[in-house]
Amino acid sequence: THQWLGVIEEYRDLLDLPEGTPAVTLREGGTPLVESGWLSGETGASVWLKVEGDNPTGSFKDRGMTTAISAAVHEGQQAVVCASTGNTSASMAAYAAKAGLKPLVLVPEGKIAAGKMAQAIMHGAQVIMVRGNFDDCLTIARGLSEAYPVALVNSVNPYRLQGQKTASFEIVDLLGDAPDLHYLPVGNAGNISAYWMGYREYADLGRATRLPRMRGFQAEGAAPLVTGEPFPEPETKATAIRVGNPASWKLAVTAAEESGGGFAALSDDEILAGQRELAARDGVFVEPASAAGVAGLLRDARAGESLAGRTIVVTVTGHGLKDTATALEGFGHLVDNIVDAEVGAAAAAAGLRA
Numbered sequence: 001t002h003q004w005l006g007v008i009e010e011y012r013d014l015l016d017l018p019e020g021t022p023a024v025t026l027r028e029g030g031t032p033l034v035e036s037g038w039l040s041g042e043t044g045a046s047v048w049l050k051v052e053g054d055n056p057t058g059s060f061k062d063r064g065m066t067t068a069i070s071a072a073v074h075e076g077q078q079a080v081v082c083a084s085t086g087n088t089s090a091s092m093a094a095y096a097a098k099a100g101l102k103p104l105v106l107v108p109e110g111k112i113a114a115g116k117m118a119q120a121i122m123h124g125a126q127v128i129m130v131r132g133n134f135d136d137c138l139t140i141a142r143g144l145s146e147a148y149p150v151a152l153v154n155s156v157n158p159y160r161l162q163g164q165k166t167a168s169f170e171i172v173d174l175l176g177d178a179p180d181l182h183y184l185p186v187g188n189a190g191n192i193s194a195y196w197m198g199y200r201e202y203a204d205l206g207r208a209t210r211l212p213r214m215r216g217f218q219a220e221g222a223a224p225l226v227t228g229e230p231f232p233e234p235e236t237k238a239t240a241i242r243v244g245n246p247a248s249w250k251l252a253v254t255a256a257e258e259s260g261g262g263f264a265a266l267s268d269d270e271i272l273a274g275q276r277e278l279a280a281r282d283g284v285f286v287e288p289a290s291a292a293g294v295a296g297l298l299r300d301a302r303a304g305e306s307l308a309g310r311t312i313v314v315t316v317t318g319h320g321l322k323d324t325a326t327a328l329e330g331f332g333h334l335v336d337n338i339v340d341a342e343v344g345a346a347a348a349a350a351g352l353r354a
């Protein structure tokens with residue numbers, strides 16, 4: 001029997017890491033590619049979900065954190081810092097704990113999901129809540145890393161994208177080639193940049209014969225890549241992608257342009273409807289931001305894009321259990337069936353008939 005070794009050991013030859021970098025791993029990556037009967041039916045395409053919520057801390061961030069933290073250990077760093085809408089901080093804290101580094105986290109006050117906050121705290125991070133948004137937190141994290149002995153592990157750290165590009169490798173390894181189209185949510189824009197790097201590298205190596213069109217989706221209230229202007233006050237219920245001035249802006253635009261893809265914005269209602277339908281129809285529960293690719297694909301299908309016969313991958317980036325509050329806020333009315341403790345009462349409430 002063979003255990004998946006984590007993305008560094010599985011793909012080390014293809015990662016640009018310093019010679020001799022150790023592997024600080026929680027066995028991230030190797031996530032399922034699950035066929036979506038629902039989305040395949042809606043589009044006439046063959047639609048696959050890359051379920052990144054199955055990573056050790058419940059999001060795709062673990063792919064880039066194994067590489068960033070391993071490189072930090074190799075460099076002899078003692079402490080690491082990140083700005084986060086929640087998932088990066090949860091992941092950084094876990095990998096820092098494993099490596100024996102001190103994790104320092106900056107998050108926008110009141111705007112991160114409870115599950116993510118719990119993770120950062122349980123993994124021993126020092127959490128600082130900033131009166132400001134993610135973009136302010138990133139500015140501070142950069143400033144701290146320049147003036148103090150603490151290494152920045154946001155996706156501006158190049159080792160992050162090295163790890164995250166392995167998701168593309170896995171997709172091609174499983175499908176036998178790159179898909180025609182790739183859908184995913186976009187916030188700080190590291191992930192779409194990393195996927196594009198991974199697809200291009202595999203094509204250059206002859207492991208894929210084509211490149212997918214990259215379709216990135218933002219929330220209407222935080223859609224700088226759609227409008228071309230930063231959002232000074234980003235707002236969306238999909239708090240993970242509540243980012244107004246993405247750090248990897250240029251790389252993301254390059255990915256969209258070179259691939260013949262592009263960006264579009266979705267309303268919070270569209271995103272939350274996609275989240276609920278994916279959970280109810282396919283059995284895959286993702287956090288709100290993670291459903292942006294799903295909602296975007298539905299939007300394209302309904303707008304009459306020719307998707308029939310294509311192979312499409314949709315990355316769902318984080319687990320639904322990260323943010324139960326938003327799920328219950330939207331759909332809590334579905335759980336108010338309270339009855340006395342007897343079979344007849346339960347049967348009546350359920351509308352069952354003998």
Ligand code: F0G
Pocket residue numbers: 059061083084085086087088089155185186187188189190191192240241243287289290317318
């Ligand atoms: N989906 C989820 C669940 C995320 O947490 C993020 C980013 C994204 C999508 C967007 O990815 O930033 O690479 O474009 N979360 C960051 C964080 C900002 O701090 O956890 P991106």
